[in-house]
Amino acid sequence: MDIVSRDFYDRPTLVVARELLGCFLVCRKGRKVIRMKITEVEAYIGEDDLACHASKGKTKRTEVMYEKAGHAYVYLIYGMYHCMNIVTEARGFPAAILIRSGEIEGVPLKETNGPGKLCRFLGIDRSFNGWDVTKGKKLWIEPGEDVAEDRVKMGKRIGVDYAGPCKEYLWRFEIADHSK
DNA sequence: GCCAGGATCGTC
DNA sequence: ACGATCCTGGCA
Numbered sequence: 001m002d003i004v005s006r007d008f009y010d011r012p013t014l015v016v017a018r019e020l021l022g023c024f025l026v027c028r029k030g031r032k033v034i035r036m037k038i039t040e041v042e043a044y045i046g047e048d049d050l051a052c053h054a055s056k057g058k059t060k061r062t063e064v065m066y067e068k069a070g071h072a073y074v075y076l077i078y079g080m081y082h083c084m085n086i087v088t089e090a091r092g093f094p095a096a097i098l099i100r101s102g103e104i105e106g107v108p109l110k111e112t113n114g115p116g117k118l119c120r121f122l123g124i125d126r127s128f129n130g131w132d133v134t135k136g137k138k139l140w141i142e143p144g145e146d147v148a149e150d151r152v153k154m155g156k157r158i159g160v161d162y163a164g165p166c167k168e169y170l171w172r173f174e175i176a177d178h179s180k
Numbered sequence: 181g182c183c184a185g186g187a188t189c190g191t192c
Numbered sequence: 193a194c195g196a197t198c199c200t201g202g203c204a
Contacts, residue, residue: 079197116188
């Protein structure tokens, strides 16, 4: 088992986001281990990013974003879905990458092609918040296929119309030819 | 305390 | 286009 280590996450968030494409998010669910290829991510970087939860500063909810790179940031959204992020960059600087979409062999795409849906399928909830994904055990990342530059599509982040100028940032990355 | 709004999704 | 559903942050 090959687990992505902390120095991978402890780099500029946009670089990490780009390189997470093609990697596998691996989760232990009961006695089974589920591997999901990551096909779409979004970066949320610093207190100046008005779309980032940390734009309101360090709070009980956002404190994990200020932690060392490689921790999971999981929150409840709209009262019924969870979103899974991985914290990046140096301790004290709040940044994270939202896992937006993935593919699991033998599983219909509609189960994993959204941030809320993939968490529901993998059984990721707020009990995973703060989990160190470099430790394995119940949630970690494995290296995956190399995704060539011409297959990477950048775009605006979804659902952040409230973020003023920051909503225009091209901080969303996806594998261009991944099936939707 | 109270209240508006949300990094979503399924249905209408 | 809208409702579900509950946590969060801001304000009193």
